[in-house]
Amino acid sequence: MTEPRKYTVQSLLFELERLMGRYWPAVLVEGEVHQITTPASGHTYFQLRESDAVLPAVMWRTDWKASTY
Numbered sequence: 036m037t038e039p040r041k042y043t044v045q046s047l048l049f050e051l052e053r054l055m056g057r058y059w060p061a062v063l064v065e066g067e068v069h070q071i072t073t074p075a076s077g078h079t080y081f082q083l084r085e086s087d088a089v090l091p092a093v094m095w096r097t098d099w100k101a102s103t104y
Contacts, residue, residue, distance in 0.1 A: 064090065 042050070066083030073079045077096030082089050 064092075066090065 064083055066085050066088075069082045069084050069089075071079060071081040079094045079096075081092055081094075083092055084090075
């Protein structure tokens with residue numbers, strides 16, 4: 036049995052974006068918004084939910100400001 040490959044956070048995110056971007060260049064997700072929090076950073080953290088699933092999500096401060104104009 037071989038050991039799993041170790042990734043840095045940056046290299047893992049790069050690989051995930053590269054692999055997933057091939058299949059899903061853009062994604063729209065529909066769900067109920069729950070547990071919205073906006074700490075001092077200005078980013079907004081929330082969950083998208085449906086009956087049997089929860090997807091943690093974040094909207095960066097710069098994206099939030101751009102979407103409200």
